[in-house]
Amino acid sequence: xxxxxxxxxxxxxxxxxxxxxxxxxxxxxxxxxxxxxxxxxxxxxxxxxxxxxxxxxxxxxxxxxxxxxxxxxxxxxxxxxxxxxxxxxxxxxxxxxxxxxxxxxxxxxxxxxxxxxxxxxxxxxxxxxxxxxxxxxxxxxxxxxxxxxxxxxxxxxxxxxxxxxxxxxxxxxxxxxxxxxxxxxxxxxxxxxxxxxxxxxxxxxxxxxxxxx
Numbered sequence: 001x002x003x004x005x006x007x008x009x010x011x012x013x014x015x016x017x018x019x020x021x022x023x024x025x026x027x028x029x030x031x032x033x034x035x036x037x038x039x040x041x042x043x044x045x046x047x048x049x050x051x052x053x054x055x056x057x058x059x060x061x062x063x064x065x066x067x068x069x070x071x072x073x074x075x076x077x078x079x080x081x082x083x084x085x086x087x088x089x090x091x092x093x094x095x096x097x098x099x100x101x102x103x104x105x106x107x108x109x110x111x112x113x114x115x116x117x118x119x120x121x122x123x124x125x126x127x128x129x130x131x132x133x134x135x136x137x138x139x140x141x142x143x144x145x146x147x148x149x150x151x152x153x154x155x156x157x158x159x160x161x162x163x164x165x166x167x168x169x170x171x172x173x174x175x176x177x178x179x180x181x182x183x184x185x186x187x188x189x190x191x192x193x194x195x196x197x198x199x200x201x202x203x204x205x206x207x208x209x210x211x212x213x
Contacts, residue, residue: 007106009043011066015059016041030055046105049093083107087116097121097128113189113200116142119176124149130171133200135191137168144183149173 016026023041027034031054032047039045047055056063083104090101101116121127130151139148140163148164149155151171158164166172168189176183189200 007043008046008066009041009106012037012055013041015061030058043106046089046091049091049100049102052091081107085114090116097126111190111192115187115189117174117185117187119144119146119174119183119185120181121173122176122178124173124175127173127175130173132171133168133189135168135189136165137172137190138165138188139163139174140186142184142186144180145177146180146183146185147175147177149175 012026016023021029023038024034027037030037032040032051036045036047040047052063052066055061056066083106085103087101087103090103091105093100093102097120099118099120101118103114103116104110127149130149139146139158141158141160143160145157145159147155147157149172150166156164157177168191174183174185
């Protein structure tokens with residue numbers, strides 16, 4: 001029999017039980033309403049990025065521990081995992097340049113990270129430094145037009161229905177193209193490295209720190 005999927009709810013529940021806390025005590029420690037925490041533990045609700053950051057800070061754990069669990073037994077050769085993506089139940093991360101909607105976050109230790117991104121930044125100066133992270137990245141334009149800036153190539157403009165596949169270690173940035181107020185893309189980040197999610201979260205944390213300066 002396959003092991004049950006590791007979810008955010010199971011991670012929080014195991015964390016609570018290992019510390020001998022009641023649901024009420026856990027609620028008080030992490031600042032999440034008891035009713036909300038109960039729904040999360042039963043996988044009926046997820047948390048926004050800001051709430052996940054709050055939980056990690058108040059409980060003194062790394063953000064990556066809420067997205068992966070290194071103690072998971074070796075996976076069987078045949079998997080039967082699945083997750084239905086829904087933007088209303090995604091983990092949302094808001095930055096000055098983008099709104100990210102991470103999909104299927106109840107599945108842990110994924111080798112692919114699917115995310116819907118709404119792009120507002122229009123110039124390289126507005127965006128700031130190019131982004132680098134492990135693995136590869138696929139971007140498909142759902143709405144609007146985007147300009148793709150990469151470290152070793154001239155900028156390219158993509159219209160709705162077009163896509164690009166890049167080595168994500170190469171510096172890159174996605175901007176709303178001329179005469180486009182906001183673009184929406186589907187991105188798939190992939191890497192054999194289990195720390196990919198932590199790398200992406202670290203980028204968000206750095207962006208938020210810069211926004212406060």
